Amino acid sequence: MKNSAMIEACLACFAACEMCATECIKMISADHLRCIALCRDCAEICALCIKLEQRDSEFSHDVMQLCVESCTACAAECEKFAAHHDHCRECAEVCRKCASECQAA
Structure with missing residues (x-):
């Protein structure tokens, strides 16, 4: 499969972000609103990356660059809560890996 490492990273990132x-929604805390928004955006962009890569879209590379930006922003926000919430720590780690794979693809 073409770019299988990137696709695997995007799948893992999609799941971690969701x-x-x-x-974070369950915590009902305004402190986590940006985290929720970035995670949701990141998940959608990761899913789009996979779809466009699979269909060999001419826009695949452009969306991968957006994915790098989205994953980086999401990781930075999740890292703010990583010391207190395992799901935020895990999400940040997976987002960093996904950003790296999309950058390399």
Whole structure:
């Protein structure tokens, strides 16, 4: 499969971001609103990366660059809560890996 490492990283990031957003929503804390928003955006961009890569879209590379930016922003926000919430720590780690794979692709 073409760019299989990037696709695997995007799948893992999608799942981690969805879980993190869900757990942050359950906390009902205004402190986590940006984390929730970035996780949701990041998950959607990761899914789009996978779709465009699979169909060999001419826009795949452009969306991968957006994914790098989205994953980096999401990781930075999740890292603010990483010491207190495992889901935020795990999400930040997975986002960093996804950004790296999309950058390399």
